[in-house]
Amino acid sequence: MVTILGIFTVAVYQFVAYNLYQKTxxxxxxxxxxxxHSLSKLRAxxxxxSRQMPRSFDDDGDLDIPWQDLRENHQSVEWYDANxxxxxxxxxxxxxxxxxxxxxxxxQGQIRTLTIRVYEEKQRGAKxxxxxxxxxxxxxxxxxxxxxxxxxxxxVAGIIALSLTSVGSLWLTRQSIKPIQLSFQQLKQLNQQLKxxxxxxxxxxxxxxxxxxxxxxxxMTHPERIHPADVDKLDAIASATxxxxxxxxxxxxxxRTDVTETSLTQETWRAIPINELLEDLVDFLxxxxxxxxxxxxxxxxxxxxxxxxxxxxxxxxxxxxxxxxQYTLPGxxxxxxxxxxxxxxxxxxxxxxxxxxxxxxxxxxxRFWRADKARTYREDGSGLGLAIAQAIAQRHGGEIVLSxxxxxxxxxxxxxxxxx
Numbered sequence: 166m167v168t169i170l171g172i173f174t175v176a177v178y179q180f181v182a183y184n185l186y187q188k189t190x191x192x193x194x195x196x197x198x199x200x201x202h203s204l205s206k207l208r209a210x211x212x213x214x215s216r217q218m219p220r221s222f223d224d225d226g227d228l229d230i231p232w233q234d235l236r237e238n239h240q241s242v243e244w245y246d247a248n249x250x251x252x253x254x255x256x257x258x259x260x261x262x263x264x265x266x267x268x269x270x271x272x273q274g275q276i277r278t279l280t281i282r283v284y285e286e287k288q289r290g291a292k293x294x295x296x297x298x299x300x301x302x303x304x305x306x307x308x309x310x311x312x313x314x315x316x317x318x319x320x321v322a323g324i325i326a327l328s329l330t331s332v333g334s335l336w337l338t339r340q341s342i343k344p345i346q347l348s349f350q351q352l353k354q355l356n357q358q359l360k361x362x363x364x365x366x367x368x369x370x371x372x373x374x375x376x377x378x379x380x381x382x383x384x385m386t387h388p389e390r391i392h393p394a395d396v397d398k399l400d401a402i403a404s405a406t407x408x409x410x411x412x413x414x415x416x417x418x419x420x421r422t423d424v425t426e427t428s429l430t431q432e433t434w435r436a437i438p439i440n441e442l443l444e445d446l447v448d449f450l451x452x453x454x455x456x457x458x459x460x461x462x463x464x465x466x467x468x469x470x471x472x473x474x475x476x477x478x479x480x481x482x483x484x485x486x487x488x489x490x491q492y493t494l495p496g497x498x499x500x501x502x503x504x505x506x507x508x509x510x511x512x513x514x515x516x517x518x519x520x521x522x523x524x525x526x527x528x529x530x531x532r533f534w535r536a537d538k539a540r541t542y543r544e545d546g547s548g549l550g551l552a553i554a555q556a557i558a559q560r561h562g563g564e565i566v567l568s569x570x571x572x573x574x575x576x577x578x579x580x581x582x583x584x585x
Contacts, residue, residue: 170323177319182312186277189308190270193240193279193301199232200242200299201283207244207252208297214244214253239307245298252297259302275306370413378406415549419532419556436470436584437478439512443501446479450486458495461486464502469510472584473561481557482512484550485565485577489516493574509563510583515576521569529567530555554579 207214232242241256249264259276271278280300284293381403384391391399447461454461471478489499497517504511521529528534533548551565558565562582569575 167327170327174316174319174323178312178316181315185308185312189277189303189305190279192235192237193277193303194281196232196235196240196242197279197281197299197301199235200244200301201281203232204244204252204283204297204299205285208246211253214255237303239304241302243300243302245300247295247297249298256302257304259304262302264298264300272305275304275309277303277305370409374406374410374413377402378410381406412549415553418553419549431472434473435475436472437475439469439471439478439510439581440466440503442475442479443482443503443512446482446486447501450483450490453487454490454499457490457493459490459493460498461490462498462500464500466501466503467505469503469505470584471510471561471581473581477557478561481554481579482514484554485514485579488550489514489518489575489577492516493518497574505583506580508583509580512579512581513576514579515574517574520571520573521567521575522571523569526567526569530565 203214236242236256239257241254241259243254243264244252245264246252251264262273262276262278264280265271269280278300280298283296283299285296381399385399385403388396443463443466447463451461486499486501493499493516499514499516502513502515504513530551532552555565558579558581563580566578566580567575568578
């Protein structure tokens, strides 16, 4: 918009300036033509410049108007002979400017000059003889001031137009985004209600699931009371109950994470030795790794403290380690390392598993998302493990960065601030 107004201002200014100077040149030319009729008389009598010439018709039938009637107050007329010697001048006193015989119209500062040659009238076909020069000078100071006022007016008008356009655009923008803001608020409220519903539903499901789990365990402690045909059914009920309980606990954890302020939970945080936490997890998961013939090893675990919740941090790394063990084939390796980077520590969990496709990397931390290929390796998962890990990392002021390559493996880097 500013560019358009600038181009419009320049175009209008140039157009008006061009027309004003053209008008001035036409007036100066008319005055010079009228003054040319006095040149012959002025050559004979230099006092003729002060006498008013009568209006008369010349040889071509045109009415000759005396130059005195055409001259404006800001103009000056000068008569020169053929040798460029000044014969006389009349009008407003202006600075002396040398006569340039080859110049028709020129501008020097705020003085505009127009020079014409005057030839002696002879019979047709005869060679014309130069009689002298007529030069009209005019001060363009008033014209320049008028153009300055025009430029100022265009500038003020442009500013006003730009201001009105900005105000109008702002108003239109606000009017146009009102439905979007309303929809956003509705979606925000709906999302909050959904989170609250998830938290409430998860909490309410815990009691009946606990009852089912307890009843199943009691029944299975008395196998003599169970009909042989119902044993497989009870195992299925127990397995489904366990899976449902894990899902409800995960949903309840995420729901609480969404609705609870981090500042309220930090009051109970303390400095946790990450190296010791990881050593305990490795000891706990070693039997599972050995059962799958996977090497689970610790590499360069320096002593580093992170301020946070020990249970949540344990769950974060437990989810990542279990995920690595789940998708690593027998004979593979899962390596854990710790590296300090300034005020942060990076805990890397690297595996030689199946890897993740590049287009799937941004999606792995989404809730309930699992690649189709991953489902063949783990059918009982809920798809919330990595989402929970990322939520815990962000809650502790950190993040999880994933790099992966199909057929080579994956590396989850957990970046957390070091306890002060």
